[in-house]
Amino acid sequence: MSDDKKKKLKLKVSAIKEGTVIDHIPAQNLFKVISILGLDKIEHQITFGTNLESERLGSKAIIKVTDKFFEDDEINKIALIAPHAKLNIIRDYEVVEKKVVEIPKEIIGIVKCFNPKCITNNETITTRFKVVDSSPIALRCSYCEKHTVGEQIKMV
Amino acid sequence: MKRDLISITDYSKEEYLKIMDLAAEFEANPNQDLLQGKVVASLFFEPSTRTRLSFETAISRLGARIIGIADPGSSSTSKGETLHDTIKMVSNYADLIVMRHPLEGAARYAAEVSHVPVINAGDGANQHPTQTLLDMYSIVKTQGTLDNLNIFMVGDLKYGRTVHSLLMAMSEFENPIFNFIAPPELQMPKEYKMFLREKGIRFFEHREFTDIISEADIIYMTRVQKERFSDPIEYEQVKNVYILRNAMLEKTKPNVKILHPLPRVNEIHTDVDKNQKAYYFEQARNGVFTREAIISHIMNLK
Numbered sequence: 001m002s003d004d005k006k007k008k009l010k011l012k013v014s015a016i017k018e019g020t021v022i023d024h025i026p027a028q029n030l031f032k033v034i035s036i037l038g039l040d041k042i043e044h045q046i047t048f049g050t051n052l053e054s055e056r057l058g059s060k061a062i063i064k065v066t067d068k069f070f071e072d073d074e075i076n077k078i079a080l081i082a083p084h085a086k087l088n089i090i091r092d093y094e095v096v097e098k099k100v101v102e103i104p105k106e107i108i109g110i111v112k113c114f115n116p117k118c119i120t121n122n123e124t125i126t127t128r129f130k131v132v133d134s135s136p137i138a139l140r141c142s143y144c145e146k147h148t149v150g151e152q153i154k155m156v
Numbered sequence: 157m158k159r160d161l162i163s164i165t166d167y168s169k170e171e172y173l174k175i176m177d178l179a180a181e182f183e184a185n186p187n188q189d190l191l192q193g194k195v196v197a198s199l200f201f202e203p204s205t206r207t208r209l210s211f212e213t214a215i216s217r218l219g220a221r222i223i224g225i226a227d228p229g230s231s232s233t234s235k236g237e238t239l240h241d242t243i244k245m246v247s248n249y250a251d252l253i254v255m256r257h258p259l260e261g262a263a264r265y266a267a268e269v270s271h272v273p274v275i276n277a278g279d280g281a282n283q284h285p286t287q288t289l290l291d292m293y294s295i296v297k298t299q300g301t302l303d304n305l306n307i308f309m310v311g312d313l314k315y316g317r318t319v320h321s322l323l324m325a326m327s328e329f330e331n332p333i334f335n336f337i338a339p340p341e342l343q344m345p346k347e348y349k350m351f352l353r354e355k356g357i358r359f360f361e362h363r364e365f366t367d368i369i370s371e372a373d374i375i376y377m378t379r380v381q382k383e384r385f386s387d388p389i390e391y392e393q394v395k396n397v398y399i400l401r402n403a404m405l406e407k408t409k410p411n412v413k414i415l416h417p418l419p420r421v422n423e424i425h426t427d428v429d430k431n432q433k434a435y436y437f438e439q440a441r442n443g444v445f446t447r448e449a450i451i452s453h454i455m456n457l458k
Contacts, residue, residue, distance in 0.1 A: 113261075115260060117259055117260050117280050117281070118259065118260050119239070119257075119260065119261040119262045119264075119265050119279075120261060120265075123238055123239055123240065123265070124238075125265060141261065142264065143261025143262075143264045143265055144259075144260035144261035144279075144280070144282055145163065145260070145261070145282055145283070146260070146282075
């Protein structure tokens with residue numbers, strides 16, 4: 001088997017001409033990433049693969065979005081659930097830029113406050129948190145002021 | 157831009173001092189018609205007679221009219237109206253909103269929805285900043301300063317929002333020392349201890365309520381609440397350990413004052429009441445002047 005053929009076989013999700021490849025997403029969070037980025041609501045061609053082998057994550061997912069280039073603010077929203085995600089920016093089938101995600105200073109509308117007595121869990125309110133620590137991630141609710149930490153972090 | 161008072165940390169040290177000065181001014185001259193012709197909404201979504209009466213007295217002494225909810229059972233909320241809609245409506249009627257709510261973060265949210273200023277009169281276990289300011293006014297009035305004080309906090313230091321806010325506010329002043337006396341189940345949470353360590357402020361933790369209080373300038377008592385304990389036997393064991401009795405005050409400093417946010421149950425024995433070191437009833441009276449100060453500051457009248 002030629003090297004090229006091996007490479008093609010390894011590539012389980014087809015290449016794109018222009019757009020963005022988001023790699024190293026934990027497989028169990030693929031659909032959350034799709035939802036947070038609003039990919040279920042756009043008309044671009046999207047291909048994705050999941051439960052792919054990954055040395056680092058055990059099982060990873062990958063998303064390829066044709067003709068879509070994300071702003072940093074937009075893509076950093078996934079940092080909480082895909083902290084090791086890597087972005088490849090593709091122009092004419094070539095990777096022209098690589099990016100990693102960064103945890104933003106503020107998290108708006110993604111995470112649920114863990115405090116059941118918080119107003120955000122009792123009325124329809126967009127949640128808002130300040131990131132006060134990064135490992136483990138600690139979020140301070142802008143409403144009830146309680147900290148939601150590590151394992152307590154659940155998506156809205 | 158409108159200014160709200162939701163958390164004690166919304167104010168700077170300069171603002172704390174300004175409120176202290178204004179409160180003294182109102183104590184000397186409580187009836188000032190600064191708010192004549194204004195309407196203040198007093199929204200108590202959970203009953204708190206003490207805080208409500210204190211606020212409504214302050215509002216009345218400033219000459220404003222009061223509209224409001226005193227009994228949540230009779231309000232539109234019980235018909236299922238959202239807090240959002242209630243606040244939207246009330247902020248179209250009133251010039252200022254004073255709000256008490258059982259849910260944490262409700263006051264911050266109301267301030268976002270309202271186009272008139274909001275004063276938080278307590279949101280669940282979260283914040284009650286006017287209580288803290290009246291505590292500070294009681295301290296400055298009796299000690300002559302907010303600097304270099306040794307403050308003892310006793311009882312439920314885990315859930316007691318008043319001690320947490322007082323700790324944050326007093327940490328802005330020179331060289332405070334904190335002493336925490338609490339059962340193991342109700343100790344000061346570690347985020348507050350971390351905060352003190354980061355600021356280089358000295359604090360000491362004790363389990364026994366003993367002679368160590370002889371060093372105190374302020375003894376801040378809180379209620380040990382039965383509902384905080386999962387094991388009723390545990391509660392029975394600790395509830396009588398943290399009772400302040402008159403005899404315990406013998407060796408304390410002449411300037412020491414005993415504060416308590418009230419209501420008390422049994423944690424301060426009634427034999428303390430006659431001691432001139434007892435200050436909790438005057439503390440409640442100071443609340444009216446402090447709230448007059450806060451309201452006139454928020455409304456840009458002083």
